[in-house]
Each structure stands twice: as structure tokens, then as C-alpha cells.
Amino acid sequence: MxxxxxxxxxxxxxxxxxxxxxxxxxxxxxxxxxxxxxxxxxxxxxxxxxxxxxxxxxxxxxxxxxxxxxxxxxxxxxxxxxxxxxxxxxxxxxxxxxxxxxxxxxxxxxxxxxxxxxxxxxxxxxxxxxxxxxxxxxxxxPSVPKFPGSELAITSNDAFFLEQLPKRVLVIGGGYIAVEFASIFQGLGAETSLLYRGDLFLRGFDQSVREHVRDQLEVSGLDLQFKTDIESLAKTDDGRIKASLKDGRELIVDSVFYGTGRxxxxxxxxxxxxxxxxxxxxxxxxxxxxxxxxxxxxxxxxxxxxxxxxxxxxxxxxxxxxxxxxxxxxxxxxxxxxxYRAVNYQLIPTAVFCLPNIGTVGISEEDAVASGHRVNIYESRFKPMKLSLSGSQERSLMKLIVDADSDVVLGCHVVGPDAGELVQGIAVAMKAGATKAIFDDTIGIHPTSAEELVTLRSVTRTVG
Missing domain, CATH: 3.50.50.60 (FAD/NAD(P)-binding domain)
Incomplete structure (x- = not known):
């Protein structure tokens, strides 16, 4: 034919x-x-x-x-x-x-x-x-769940074309889109709240990363509200939006952003x-x-x-x-x-561009243990040099998850400036099967945050 x-x-x-x-x-x-x-x-x-x-x-x-x-x-x-x-x-x-x-x-x-x-x-x-x-x-x-007043919410498609920056924004969701846009609105000067129905956002990411990002966002002034959800939205007489929450509270905002899924x-x-x-x-x-x-x-x-x-x-x-x-x-x-060769879905690096950034490749500590690995955890938290002369309370996180038996690096998780840029190179090493010994034998670039990943010597804990 x-x-x-x-x-x-x-x-x-x-x-x-x-x-x-x-x-x-x-x-x-x-x-x-x-x-x-x-x-x-x-x-x-x-x-x-x-x-x-x-x-x-x-x-x-x-x-x-x-x-x-x-x-x-x-x-x-x-x-x-x-x-x-x-x-x-x-x-x-x-x-x-x-x-x-x-x-x-x-x-x-x-x-x-x-x-x-x-x-x-x-x-x-x-x-x-x-x-x-x-x-x-x-x-x-983008998708927004149906509930009374849901048509008043905006999504990522709409946010890029707003005529003006809202003064008060309520972001709904616990995934990377919600966390990123909460950082954007907060960083540009809007009074921002991030509301998530679960205990902690970024489900599926390493627990250390989730907790560290939570702490850093709170330090930045972002209002985090967990274990609650939207009941309804309604317009107020002055054109703003009243968000009624399932826990009985009400919030008055200029814009409600939904980042709950696609x-x-x-x-x-x-x-x-x-x-x-x-x-x-x-x-x-x-x-x-x-x-x-x-x-x-x-x-x-x-x-x-x-x-x-x-x-x-x-x-x-x-x-x-x-x-x-x-x-x-x-x-x-x-x-x-x-x-032709099939796509290899193992060790795909990714980044979340919240402030501070997240960069990650490989499995989380929790997934490593669930998969039957006995792992050595190397973890460091420090003030990045870029902020050393300032009064900033921001801290970076660097974490390696290493198989205790084979010494192969199974996961690398970074929270801090340019985390995505840093993890891309680490992903190449992990794709090649790098062990912790190879990391240790690599000379660092000084002074950089990245050198922390090749100077981690003490095991923080062994699990599994």
C-alpha cells in the first residue's frame, strides 16, 4: 500500500x-x-x-x-x-x-x-x-480537581501570562511544580502560602531532601501549611478570593495556583x-x-x-x-x-528549581532499604561559601547513598545553589558504575560546594 x-x-x-x-x-x-x-x-x-x-x-x-x-x-x-x-x-x-x-x-x-x-x-x-x-x-x-469555585484557580499555563504579580498567593500541591512556583512567587515579592494535604511535600524524593527543603523554605519566609486541603473558593466583594479550607479556616488571597497534577x-x-x-x-x-x-x-x-x-x-x-x-x-x-536501542530509565538525573535548587540522581535512602540494600549514608549540611559573608541562614545538603557490600554509589542528592548543574556530572559517574572509593580518589575543585561530594569520609549511618 x-x-x-x-x-x-x-x-x-x-x-x-x-x-x-x-x-x-x-x-x-x-x-x-x-x-x-x-x-x-x-x-x-x-x-x-x-x-x-x-x-x-x-x-x-x-x-x-x-x-x-x-x-x-x-x-x-x-x-x-x-x-x-x-x-x-x-x-x-x-x-x-x-x-x-x-x-x-x-x-x-x-x-x-x-x-x-x-x-x-x-x-x-x-x-x-x-x-x-x-x-x-x-x-x-494541567488539571484542577472539581470542587465549588474551582474555576477561580489558575494553573502553570496561566501563571506565565498574568498581567500583574498577585500580592497574596495560595499555592496548592505537594509536587515539584507546586514547590517551584511557590518559590517563584515568594522570591518575586508575593506573600505566598503553600498548602498540601499530606504530611510533607515532594513525595518520592529522599526524606532528607524533603525535610531539608521544608526547613529552607520556612527560613525564606514561605508559609507552609500541611495536612489540609481546599473545600471551596469564592469571590469576595473586593474581587479577591476566599479559600475555605477543610479544617474550617479561611484565607483571603489574590490568586490560587493549582499544581496538583497533569x-x-x-x-x-x-x-x-x-x-x-x-x-x-x-x-x-x-x-x-x-x-x-x-x-x-x-x-x-x-x-x-x-x-x-x-x-x-x-x-x-x-x-x-x-x-x-x-x-x-x-x-x-x-x-x-x-x-536502535531501548531507552534506559535507570539513573535519570533530575532537578527541582525551587529556591534553593534540588538535584538528584539514583535512588533514595528509603527505596534503597526497601530494595534490600544495606547502605552507608554520607551526609553533610553546610553554609555555601557564596553566603559566608552574609547573615543568611540558608544551608546546603549533600548526600551519598552507597551500597555497603559493593561500594557502588546508588544515589546522590543535593540541595543548594545550582544543584542541577552539579548533579549532571555526578550522573555520568554513576552511570559508569562509580564506587565510593572512586569518589574518594577524585581530587576536588577548591573552593566549591561540589568538592564536598569527593571529600565525604565519615559514614553518617548504616541502614538496611
Missing amino acids: SFDVDLFVIGAGSGGVRAARFAAGFGARVAVAESRYLGGTCVNVGCVPKKLLVYGASYQDSLAHAADFGWQVGKSVFDWSTLIANKNTEISRLNGIYKNLLSNSGVTLHEGHARLLDANTVEINGQKISAAHILIATGGW RPMLDNLGLENTGVRLTKQGYIAVDEHYVTAEASISAIGDVIGDDFGGEVATARLQLTPVALAEGMAVARRLFKPDE
Whole structure:
């Protein structure tokens, strides 16, 4: 059977664009459809603009500590509109880069909503296009639970386009998105509360990290409220929002931000016209090669889950680099099979860009023990040199989790300035199977915070 294209990609986010470009480079005829913005969540309403706002928020502390290093600065005034305008300019520049990447790769871009008519046909802007293979890479979308007044809440999609910075913000959630945005709002000068229904946020992270970040955020002035949740939201007479909590309290704020989760973006995609199956959680079910129950259709990124006993869901991380790796894997499997290799989900480093930053790779102390390891824990907390002349109470955390029998480093967790930058290099060493002895034999760079990881000599505790 003859097809119009070899591969049709639905979604021009990071994973979709990577798959399209590589497939075209392998000689395939490729088309991509995008209904919103090139670059997907990461570029437009995710990691890129978020980190720009984190940088903006970090200047509050830098300006406050400048005098300790001899700089006499005048009264500082933050202007939200300037930050947002400059952010928008940068995002537009990146959108153009993504468009050029596709064009220069020979990929045909269709701007509009694509819908599946069957296992090999897509309809977009009234045009029907047949494809030997179809890749779904439509990403995720913020979700807000339904309750009285829930329509008054904003999400990360909305926060990047607020006309002005709210004076009083209530952030709901305990995941990394909620913690990051609480830091952003607080750092930019908003009076901010973070409310989470559990005992402690960042579930799944190492317990030392969770507790350390809690303590540092409290020192920064962020109001943390655990073990409670929203009952309802309502507008007040002066246009603000009254948040009624399940413990009976009421809070009056200017904005309520929900960072409680994301759902797969599958709206009006036409999946019912195919044999594609969904998991119980509503994600597209794929095998370990990202193939759905419909052999001609694959899926990658934040839309997928595991339904065939593969390794995808057991290690799913909704991260841009993961989607990029998956997109490359699909392109190779379909059009360069001799170079195909499955994505390795072990030892994926990640960062949380709250203030201070979190960087982590490998397993937590709790997971190590639960997996049957007997581990030596090396842990250090100290004031970073950058703050040594200031009165700041901020402390950094560095932690290594080492298998007591093999000496292999199983986990590395850092909280402090530029933690993500630091952990990226550690991830390479851990991928190579580095032992604690190798860390010890590595000469540190002095004076840096990073050298702490190669000078940890005393076992804090042995567990398991």
C-alpha cells in the first residue's frame, strides 16, 4: 500500500520534533502537526519560562547580600511586566528555532489540530493524510480537581501570562511544580502560602531532601501549611478570593495556583477510531518499544503508560530529556533499526528549581532499604561559601547513598545553589558504575560546594 508519508507526528513538542527530525534524517518522509505552539509544554509553559522566572526570583537574595560583599545598591523595585515581556520575547525566539529545525530537516509542518480517522490516516485542516506510521506526542495538560469555585484557580499555563504579580498567593500541591512556583512567587515579592494535604511535600524524593527543603523554605519566609486541603473558593466583594479550607479556616488571597497534577492531552484525537488502548489512569498504553495496541501507532512522552508488562511505567518520568530519548528511539526503531536501542530509565538525573535548587540522581535512602540494600549514608549540611559573608541562614545538603557490600554509589542528592548543574556530572559517574572509593580518589575543585561530594569520609549511618 502507498502512503502519503512514512511518519506522521502529532505534536511538535520536544519528543515529537526530535522523532521527526531524526526520522527525516534517516530518509523518511515526515509530517508534523501542531495545534498550539512549537516546542510544546517545555518551551512555552514549562521548564524554559519557569526557569527564567526562577532566575528572576533569585535576584531578591542576590541584591540583599550584595552589601555584604561591598556593593552599595539603592532601593530595588521589581517589575513583573518587564520580566514577562522579556520572557515572551525569548519564547518567540525559541519557537522560531523549532520551526527552522523542522524546515531544515525536510519535515512538513501542518499548523492545526490533527485527528485520527483510522490506524493509518490523519485529518488536519480538512486534509486527509495517510501514513505508514503515526506517532502521538501530544504531551500533558494541567488539571484542577472539581470542587465549588474551582474555576477561580489558575494553573502553570496561566501563571506565565498574568498581567500583574498577585500580592497574596495560595499555592496548592505537594509536587515539584507546586514547590517551584511557590518559590517563584515568594522570591518575586508575593506573600505566598503553600498548602498540601499530606504530611510533607515532594513525595518520592529522599526524606532528607524533603525535610531539608521544608526547613529552607520556612527560613525564606514561605508559609507552609500541611495536612489540609481546599473545600471551596469564592469571590469576595473586593474581587479577591476566599479559600475555605477543610479544617474550617479561611484565607483571603489574590490568586490560587493549582499544581496538583497533569493529565494526558488526548482531547478530540480520534483514538476511538483506532485500536489504541488506554491504561486505567487514562494514558496511552504502550509496550517497551512505545508501540500501542495498534501496530502502526506509537506514542511517547507524557501521554504514555505501561499496559504490556514492559519497563516504561515502572520508571516513567515526565521530563523533557526523557521524551527526547524516546523520540529518538522511535525514529531509530522505524527507520534505522541497526542503531536502535531501548531507552534506559535507570539513573535519570533530575532537578527541582525551587529556591534553593534540588538535584538528584539514583535512588533514595528509603527505596534503597526497601530494595534490600544495606547502605552507608554520607551526609553533610553546610553554609555555601557564596553566603559566608552574609547573615543568611540558608544551608546546603549533600548526600551519598552507597551500597555497603559493593561500594557502588546508588544515589546522590543535593540541595543548594545550582544543584542541577552539579548533579549532571555526578550522573555520568554513576552511570559508569562509580564506587565510593572512586569518589574518594577524585581530587576536588577548591573552593566549591561540589568538592564536598569527593571529600565525604565519615559514614553518617548504616541502614538496611
